[in-house]
Amino acid sequence: MLRIGVDFGGTKIEAAALLPDGTFLSRHRAPNPGDYVAALTLVRDLIARVEAEARADGSIAEPPPTIGIGSPGSTSPRTGLMRNSNSLYLNGRTFREDLQTVLERPVRLANDANCLALSEAVDGAAEGASSVFGVIIGTGCGGGVVVGQRLLDGANGIAGEWGHMPLPWPGPDEHPGPPCWCGLHGCLETWVSGSGFARDFCATTGRDLKGEAIIDTMRAGDPEAIAAFDRFLSRLGRSLAVVANLFDPDVIVFGGGLSNVGEIYERLPGLIAPYVFSDVWEARLVPARWGDSSGVRGAAYLWG
Template sequence: MIRFGIDFGGTKIEAAAIDESGAFVARVRKPNPGEYKAALEVVAELVADAEAMAGASCARLGLGIPGSISPRSGLIRNANSVYLNGQRFGEDLEQRLARPVRLTNDANCLALSEAADGAGAGEGVVFAAILGTGCGGGVVVDGKIIDGRNGFAGEWGHSPLPWPKPEEYPGPDCWCGRKGCLETWIAGPSFARDAGFPNGQATMEAIAAGDASAAAALDRYVDRLGRALAVVCDLIDPDVIVLGGGMSNVDVLYDRLQGAIAPNVFSDVFETPVRKAIHGDSSGVRGAAWLWPQEA
């Protein structure tokens, strides 16, 4: 059985097809057009391209988006691709494509992919955090996404930074209308802004060159991410924490985060591993494809 998935990112939209082993048989990308009707057409084009590349028909489509579906209205909410908000994106795609579409948050897709055959394989409770342009989280328990009663379980990026220091309060303005959300502190652009560099890569290059101010910004980032993850651990005590998104490529995080989380958890022991997503930026689209079980 060939599964098809879409990863709806802020700058690019990706379609892929995977076989029963989880290997790619098709993978195509196009820029996100930034407009609703045009985005529907881009998804349709990508599905057709992936079908041609895979030599198989897409009977059902899995879709990961920034944001979630309101169980009350059926409308998209909380998407930082704000033109999706208030739309019936899944239903509109079903009409455009004439096939079933299953939709969930992109961090849920990351968690599902890594729980299936990635950094969380074999673990019971997997918490996955996207640390990219934005910041989000997903929870998978025994191979199943936990959506929660109201459909927003894992929406960690718009919680406040825990135990803020005086200089951190009230925090930067967030696109959601509040101040000091985790997204304003631990997303990739937030790290670069704090360090005073154009992006995370430039910041890490400065650190490698011996820039003390950039190194201090990384210290602050590790401390803030440690505090943020400690709250997750207090709530669900995951078996593993998996990091995805651009900041997950900062390898020093995996040496330092356990030590940054441990002092903040309400426990005398903290042994939870923090791992890099094995499938990297492929996890989102792979997880979307896994939304349809084989027997569906």
């Protein structure tokens, strides 16, 4: 059966048609229009395009493909409305139901970090692991939990919402922390996301650089960039130690822009271990095998 996944990102929306073994048959992306009705229309059009291309040679027959959507935020089990999305125009909307109306088909919807975790647990960098924590470190940060290749949503649909925990073991200069878009202060997203990394560097140095530029400057030996990266790794290590103490996953898999920084995997284990309540800690820390394709693949896998 043909599967279609949609990665509904803040800057782009991607749709892909896959065979059951994960082989891509067609994929297309377009800029997120930033408007609710226009975004629904774009999702419909992208799905129609990839489905038509996947069926073009006549080898893929009925039934209709399953459709999974990965998006920022989650659906409230109480109201059915979207919440907690940093694409703010989704919040308060009946997003899944509106997608089903536009598409005239059933839709499964999950958080984008959950889709990353599911993709990597099924046939990615964490394949074969019994427990996986997926981390996205991009413009924001988030997490997803997979046990036995099954996504764990939680009783209230918020399992893995790691980005809106407070920074653990904070120093005097880290409390209460900067304001977060969610209304609280000092959430992990304000510290260990790409935007949080850049904010901290600018606040400390007065230099306004994006995360990638800070990494390049750090590698060139700039002492301020080195210090900023050290702070970032310390905060990320403390944050993941909480995950280790609570969930103790076999594998932590990373996606998002900062997941491409090799120094993270070299240095982070030694920064996590001192905060883990155990005499041994040997979880694997790995970049996502499928990179920025993990979200769309995981969305397609929401149907099992």
